[in-house]
Every structure is written in structure tokens, then in C-alpha cells.
Amino acid sequence: xxxxxxxxxxxxxxxxxxxxxxxxxxxxxxxxxxxxxxxxxxxxxxxxx
Amino acid sequence: xxxxxxxxxxxxxxxxxxxxxxxxxxxxxxxxxxxxxxxxxxxxxxxxxxxxxxxxxxxxxxxxxxxxxxxxxxxxxxxxxxxxxxxxxxxxxxxxxxxxxxxxxxxxxxxxxxxxxxxxxxxxxxxxxxxxxxxxxxxxxxxxxxxxxxxxxxxxxxxxxxxxxxxxxxxxxxxxxxxxxxxxxxxxxxxxxxxxxxxxxxxxxxxxxxxxxxxxxxxxxxxxxxxxxxxxxxxxxxxxxxxxxxxxxxxxxxxxxxxxxxxxxxxxxxxxxxxxxxxxxxxxxxxxxxxxxxxxxxxxxxxxxxxxxxxxxxxxxxxxxxxxxxxxxxxxxxxxxxxxxxxxxxxxxxxxxxxxxxxxxxxxxxxxxxxxxxxxxxxxxxxxxxxxxxxxxxxxxxxxxxxxxxxxxxxxxxxxxxxxxxxxxxxxxxxxxxxxxxxxxxxxxxxxxxxxxxxxxxxxxxxxxxxxxxxxxxxxxxxxxxxxxxxxxxxxxxxxxxxxxxxxxxxxxxxxxxxxxxxxxxxxxxxxxxxxxxxxxxxxxxxxxxxxxxx
Numbered sequence: 001x002x003x004x005x006x007x008x009x010x011x012x013x014x015x016x017x018x019x020x021x022x023x024x025x026x027x028x029x030x031x032x033x034x035x036x037x038x039x040x041x042x043x044x045x046x047x048x049x
Numbered sequence: 050x051x052x053x054x055x056x057x058x059x060x061x062x063x064x065x066x067x068x069x070x071x072x073x074x075x076x077x078x079x080x081x082x083x084x085x086x087x088x089x090x091x092x093x094x095x096x097x098x099x100x101x102x103x104x105x106x107x108x109x110x111x112x113x114x115x116x117x118x119x120x121x122x123x124x125x126x127x128x129x130x131x132x133x134x135x136x137x138x139x140x141x142x143x144x145x146x147x148x149x150x151x152x153x154x155x156x157x158x159x160x161x162x163x164x165x166x167x168x169x170x171x172x173x174x175x176x177x178x179x180x181x182x183x184x185x186x187x188x189x190x191x192x193x194x195x196x197x198x199x200x201x202x203x204x205x206x207x208x209x210x211x212x213x214x215x216x217x218x219x220x221x222x223x224x225x226x227x228x229x230x231x232x233x234x235x236x237x238x239x240x241x242x243x244x245x246x247x248x249x250x251x252x253x254x255x256x257x258x259x260x261x262x263x264x265x266x267x268x269x270x271x272x273x274x275x276x277x278x279x280x281x282x283x284x285x286x287x288x289x290x291x292x293x294x295x296x297x298x299x300x301x302x303x304x305x306x307x308x309x310x311x312x313x314x315x316x317x318x319x320x321x322x323x324x325x326x327x328x329x330x331x332x333x334x335x336x337x338x339x340x341x342x343x344x345x346x347x348x349x350x351x352x353x354x355x356x357x358x359x360x361x362x363x364x365x366x367x368x369x370x371x372x373x374x375x376x377x378x379x380x381x382x383x384x385x386x387x388x389x390x391x392x393x394x395x396x397x398x399x400x401x402x403x404x405x406x407x408x409x410x411x412x413x414x415x416x417x418x419x420x421x422x423x424x425x426x427x428x429x430x431x432x433x434x435x436x437x438x439x440x441x442x443x444x445x446x447x448x449x450x451x452x453x454x455x456x457x458x459x460x461x462x463x464x465x466x467x468x469x470x471x472x473x474x475x476x477x478x479x480x481x482x483x484x485x486x487x488x489x490x491x492x493x494x495x496x497x498x499x500x501x502x503x504x505x506x507x508x509x510x511x512x513x514x515x516x517x518x519x520x521x522x523x524x525x526x527x528x529x530x531x532x533x534x535x536x537x538x539x540x541x542x543x544x545x546x547x548x549x550x551x552x553x554x555x556x557x558x559x560x561x562x563x564x565x566x567x568x569x570x571x572x573x574x575x576x577x578x579x580x581x582x583x584x585x586x587x588x589x590x591x592x593x594x595x596x597x598x599x600x
Contacts, residue, residue, distance in 0.1 A: 003279035004267045007128040011263075011336055014134065015254060018333030021326065022247035025100045029240045032098030036236065040083040 054386030056206035056436040062445030063205075069245055069449035070222055073456060076241055077226025077234040084231055084489075091160045091232055091468050091492070097313040102323040104243035105236050106310045107330045109461030111246060111454045113197040116338040117428055118516055123342030124427030125420075127270035127278025129285055130342075133293050134335030140297040141328025148321050150302040150532075153539050155317040162303050162531060163473035169538040170546040170596070172477050177550060178531060179473030181557055182305060185526030186466040187499060190459075191506035194220065196428070196516050197455055198507075203386070203432035204448060217504055219452065223459035224500040228493045232313055235460055242453035249450020252443060253435065254337055257344035260438050261351065266340065269347035273396060289573040295580050296524075299532040306465035338431070345430035348437075352389035356397055364405050368415050371398045379422055386433040388426060395419050395426070428516065467495035522560060525576060530556035530583040537587055548591030556583030 097105070122130040144151060159165055163182065167175035194216040202212050226234040261269075270278035277284045301307060301324065314320040359370040375394050382391040402416035439447060471492040476483050483491065530552040537544040537552075559579040562570050570578070 003128065004271075007131055007279070008263060010131060010135065011340060014329070014332045014336040017329035018247070018337065019251060021103070021330055022243070022251075025104050025240075026244050026247070028100045029098075029104055029243075032101045033237055033240060035098060036101070036233070037080075037083065040233065044083070 052387075054433055054437045056204055056444070057439070057441045058205040058436075058444055058448070059441040062441055062448060065442075065445030066205075066448045066452055070219075070452060070456070073238050073241060073453065074222050074226060077230055077238045077460075080233050080237050081226075081229040083233045084229075091309065091312075091464070091472075095158075095313060095315065097236055097310070097319075098315065099319050099322050099326065101236050101240050102310055102314055102319065103326045103330060105239035105313075105461075106307060106323065106327050107334065108239040108243045108246060108454065108457035109235075109306050109310070110331075110458070111334055112193060112458030113200050113451050113455045114193050114458070114516070115334065116341070116451070116454070117196055117200055117431065118520070119335055119338035120342030120345065120431035121424065121427035121516075123339030124346050124430050125342075125424055126284060127274050127343060127346075128267075129278055129281040129283075130339045131336050132281035132285065132290060133297075134332045134339070136290070136293050137297050137335055138328045138332040140294065140301050141324050141331055144298075144301050145321050145323075145325030145328060148317060149298075150535060150539065151308075151311045151320050151324070152317045154302075154308065154535070155311055155314065155320050160309075160312060161468055161472050162305060162308050162535065163469065165535065165538065166549065167477065169544070170534075170549045174534070174546055174549045174553075175473050176477055177553055178527065178534070179469050179477075181527040181553060182531070183466055183470045183474060185523045185528075185557075186305065186462070186469065187502060188506075189520055189523035190462045190466065190499075191503050191510060192516060192519055193455075193459070194503065194507035195510070199429065200432045200451070201448075203429060204436050204444070204451075206436075213508060216507065219456055220459060220500055220504060223456045223463060224496065227460040227463045228496045231464060231492075232309070235457075235464060236313070238460065239457050242457040245450045245453035246457075247450075249447045249454070250333075250337055252447055252450075253341060253439075256438055256443075257341050257434075260434070261344050261347040265347040265351065266343045269350050270343060273346070273350055275400070286573060288577055292573045292576040292580070295532075296528060296576065299528040303531045303535055304528070305469055306461045309461075309465055309468070341431045341434075342427060345434040348434045349388040349392050349430060353393045354389075356393045358397060358401060364401065365409055365412065368398065368401050368405060368412060371401065372415050372418060375419075375422070383426060383429060386436065388430055388433060391422075391426065395423050399423070463496050463499055467492055467499050470499070471495045521576065525560035525579050526557045527553070529560070529576075529580045530587070533580075533583050533587050537591070541591075543591050543595060544587070545591040545594055545596035547594035548587040548589070551586030551590035552583045555586040556580070559583070 119130075122133070143149065154162070154165060157165060157168070159168075163175045163178040166178050198212040198216050201207060201215060202209060207215055226238060281290065310323070311320045314323060358367045359374065361367040361370050371394065375391070375398060379391055382388065399416055399419035402412045402419060405412035406416060435444070435447065471488065475491060475495070476488060530549075533556070534544075534549045534552050537548070556579050559575065559582045562575050562578070
């Protein structure tokens with residue numbers, strides 16, 4: 001395999017992975033942020049006298 | 050006759066970019082109400098999930114400056130530069146699979162890396178590490194506005210007299226929500242910023258591929274790098290690759306802004322998964338902007354016209370005449386985006402000087418001069434290509450993505466370095482134990498102080514050489530000894546306080562040898578030497594002066 005072909009394969013893999021993972025983060029991140037707020041709210045209520 | 054590039058940045062683009070900033074600020078300020086304790090502030094009460102963790106980690110470690118120096122690396126080293134992306138991926142997968150260092154640190158429930166040093170070695174090591182980290186980190190961050198202002202100047206066409214104010218406004222946005230909302234604000238804004246950043250990254254990559262195509266990039270590297278640009282072992286050397294592996298292991302485990310994300314995860318298992326997932330994003334973080342740099346090379350080569358050597362009686366005289374001509378036009382060409390005019394001149398100068406130096410060693414300085422100019426051009430080639438190719442509207446989206454990347458980096462680093470100053474320097478030196486509320490106030494005040502320092506530093510400091518060089522020096526001040534002392538402390542029972550102190554001092558001093566031109570150490574040699582001496586100091590110090598039992 002030539003260097004040019006090798007770098008093409010690596011670049012396509014990197015670009016595809018970046019695109020795919022970014023989409024997954026964009027979709028699933030919202031639910032995680034909601035969970036974080038809920039947990040912080042509960043923690044705050046628990047600490048209140 | 051080549052024409053100057055004029056950015057098509059319009060009111061529409063300005064509105065898109067401004068709207069993204071306002072939205073970020075609004076979201077960042079809204080979550081302030083969740084902050085009650087220093088744990089909420091610094092590590093979001095350790096409640097960060099996998100996907101927002103990955104977004105937060107990448108947003109923090111990708112700024113405009115990252116895009117610029119990666120593109121510059123691609124511009125000057127071609128595809129060989131890609132090897133650093135593969136190293137990053139390998140390191141992330143290794144850390145993610147094994148939990149090397151991060152699992153043990155996460156389980157200790159600490160807030161900063163130097164906090165571990167006090168537990169393992171003593172308060173003196175914590176403060177020494179804190180001072181070196183704060184110094185190196187602040188100086189590192191201090192040049193971000195200088196470099197990023199150049200990007201914004203080119204891409205948006207903002208006159209240079211307003212760039213300082215633009216950067217100050219960006220820093221203030223980051224300051225406002227970081228100081229008030231800490232890590233909770235960061236996690237939420239980083240998520241939004243990641244979406245902008247990813248969109249901008251995808252747009253630019255597609256535009257690059259449309260403008261020059263992969264074939265054009267390969268042709269540019271093969272045709273204009275004198276046989277280099279493909280094989281990283283030949284081009285960059287084994288020493289450079291080894292040093293990059295060590296540096297990336299350190300960055301992924303003990304670099305404060307990265308470590309804070311590890312400490313903020315729900316548990317060690319989420320931390321490990323986050324690194325595995327982020328590894329592929331970090332691969333893109335390196336390769337994608339490097340490809341932009343190569344695309345910029347292809348773009349400007351495609352527009353250039355070959356130049357002939359000036360007529361002169363000897364080869365040396367030709368070289369001198371060419372260097373003089375280049376000196377007269379280079380700066381203006383760079384400032385106006387006429388890179389297609391300067392590039393062939395640089396290429397010819399470098400080629401003639403390389404051929405001549407066998408007969409006349411003095412010619413080597415012209416080769417060095419051409420390389421320095423090429424490096425400087427590499428920093429601005431990508432922004433100029435964007436200004437020349439992106440239409441209005443799309444440009445606003447890309448600038449919004451870049452601003453998001455930039456502000457998230459400032460915010461993450463503000464919190465990272467100020468937490469070190471407050472938690473590991475001021476608090477340990479205070480005569481009495483500080484309450485959680487006092488530590489929270491102290492960290493907020495430090496965030497403000499750090500922002501003021503960076504604003505002043507970026508206004509008064511004149512960068513002595515390439516940005517990449519400066520960034521390496523300041524990071525190396527503490528990276529090598531920090532990893533060695535952490536790993537030694539975790540996995541070697543005989544590790545001692547004296548060994549840790551020696552490691553920090555030797556590692557830091559050796560890094561500074563970059564700045565001594567008389568020593569003529571290249572980046573890789575000085576970097577590897579810094580690691581070697583930090584290890585030697587740690588081992589010898591620990592063996593000769595074992596750790597005394599602590600009261």
C-alpha cells in the first residue's frame with residue numbers, strides 16, 4: 001500500500017468517526033444534561049436543612 | 050498579477066456569530082443556581098455523563114489556535130503530520146482500555162492533580178507542582194488571544210485596531226459564565242459549543258475537498274515538498290515520534306483541564322469509556338485541520354505562477370537577490386492574502402540555498418530564513434483560504450463554530466489553571482483551613498485575575514518565534530515531571546519527596562533550554578532530554594533520599 005493510499009484510508013476513517021460520534025453526542029448529550037441537573041437539584045435539596 | 054483577498058464577511062455573518070455568543074452566555078449564566086459547593090464548582094458534583102463528558106473534553110482542547118497550529122503543521126509537513134493524530138488515538142485507547150493513572154486518580158476523589166502530590170509526597174511538592182503548572186499553563190494560554198486575533202482578522206476582515214477589543218469581549222464572555230457557574234456552566238455550554246464546533250469543522254472540510262480535492266492535496270505534497278511529506282519516520286524522525294507519545298500520555302492523564310473532566314465523571318468506568326470515545330474525536334482534531342493546511346497549500350499552489358531566479362553573476366548573488374526581493378514583499382503579501390505570489394519565491398529560495406550550501410555553508414541561513422517564512426505562512430494560509438472560498442452565510446456559521454471552540458477553550462483553561470492557583474498554591478499556604486465557601490470565592494477571584502493577566506499578556510507580549518515552539522516550551526515546563534511523579538507515586542513504593550522535587554526542577558529547567566539558542570537543541574531533543582532528566586532526578590532522588598514516615 002502506498003503512503004498516499006494509507007493516509008487516504010486514515011483520513012476517511014477519522015472524518016467518518018468524527019461525523020458519526022458528533023451526531024451521537026448531539027442526540028444523547030441532551031438527556032445527560034437533564035440527568036445532571038436533576039442530580040444537582042436533588043443534592044441541593046438533600047443538603048438543605 | 051495576484052489580487053488581495055477580501056473577506057466576504059457580512060452583517061448576516063456577524064449576526065450569526067453574535068447570536069451564537071449571546072446564546073452561549075445566556076445558557077452559561079442560567080445554570081449558576083446549581084452551584085453550592087466547591088465540588089459543584091470544580092467537578093460538577095462528579096455527575097458528568099459519557100457523551101457530555103466527551104463533548105466537554107474535546108471543546109476544551111479545541112480552540113481556534115488548535116485549528117491554526119494543526120493546519121500549519123499540515124502545511125509545512127504534509128501528510129507526515131498525520132502521525133501525531135494516530136499517536137493521540139493510540140494513547141486515548143490505551144488510557145481508556147487500561148485506566149492507566151486516571152482510574153486511580155478518579156477513585157481518590159481529588160479536585161486537582163497536585164492535590165494527589167500532597168497525599169503521596171507532602172505539601173511542598175503540591176505547592177511546587179502548582180507553581181510550575183500555573184506558570185506554564187498561564188503563559189501557554191497567554192498567547193492564545195494573539196494568535197486567534199490573527200485568524201479573526203483574516204476571516205472576518207475586522208480592522209486590526211478593533212481586534213484587541215474583539216478578543217477582550219470573547220474573554221469576558223468566557224469569564225462571566227466560568228466565574229459564576231464553574232464546571233456546571235462549562236459542561237452545558239461545552240455541549241452547545243461542541244455542536245457549533247462540529248458543524249463548522251464539517252463545513253470547512255467539505256469546502257476544502259470541493260475546492261482542491263484529495264488528489265489536489267496529494268499532488269501538492271508530492272510536487273512541492275521535495276520528496277517529503279508522506280513518510281513520518283523519514284520526515285519527523287523516531288525521536289520526535291517517541292517524544293509525541295510521551296507528551297500525549299501526559300496530556301491525556303495529568304493535563305489539568307483533561308484531568309478535571311476525568312474527576313467530573315460519574316465514576317471511573319465512565320472516565321475510561323470517555324477516553325475510548327474521545328480518542329476518535331482527537332484523531333479528527335488532529336487530522337482534519339492538518340488536511341485543511343494541506344488543502345491551503347494545494348489551493349495557493351494552484352493559483353501560483355512559477356518564478357525564475359533573478360539574473361546575477363553567481364548562485365550566491367542570485368540567492369541574496371531573491372531573499373532581498375522576498376523581504377520587500379513577503380509581509381505585505383501575507384497581510385493581504387497574496388500567498389500564491391510568495392510561495393513560489395520561497396520554494397525557489399529554499400531550493401537554491403539547499404543546493405548551494407554544499408559549496409558555501411553561509412547559504413544555509415537563507416534556507417533557514419525560507420523555512421521560517423514558510424512556517425509563518427502556514428499559520429495564515431488556512432484562514433486566507435477560508436476567506437477566499439466560503440460564501441457569506443456559511444462564513445458566519447464557520448466563525449460561530451470557531452468562536453465556540455475558542456471560548457470553550459478559554460473557559461476550560463480559566464477554570465483549570467485558576468483551580469490550581471487557588472487549591473494548590475494559595476490554600477495550602479494559608480495559615481488556616483479554608484471553608485468550602487472561602488475556596489469557592491478564592492477560585493472565582495482567581496479566574497478573574499487570570500483573565501486580566503491574559504488580557505495584559507496578550508497585549509504586551511511579542512511572540513519571539515513560531516507559536517508551536519512557544520506552546521511546547523510552556524507545556525513542557527511541567528508535563529514530563531508531573532506524569533513521572535504521578536506514575537511513580539502510584540506504582541513505585543520507593544518514590545520519595547526528594548525524587549519528586551528533583552524531577553520537577555530538572556524537567557522544568559531542561560524544557561527552558563529551548564529558549565537558549567546557543568545550545569541549538571531542536572524541539573524533539575530538548576523534549577526527550579526533559580523527560581530523561583525528570584526520570585533520572587526522580588529515581589536518583591528517591592533512591593538516595595527515601596520517603597520519611599509522615600506524622
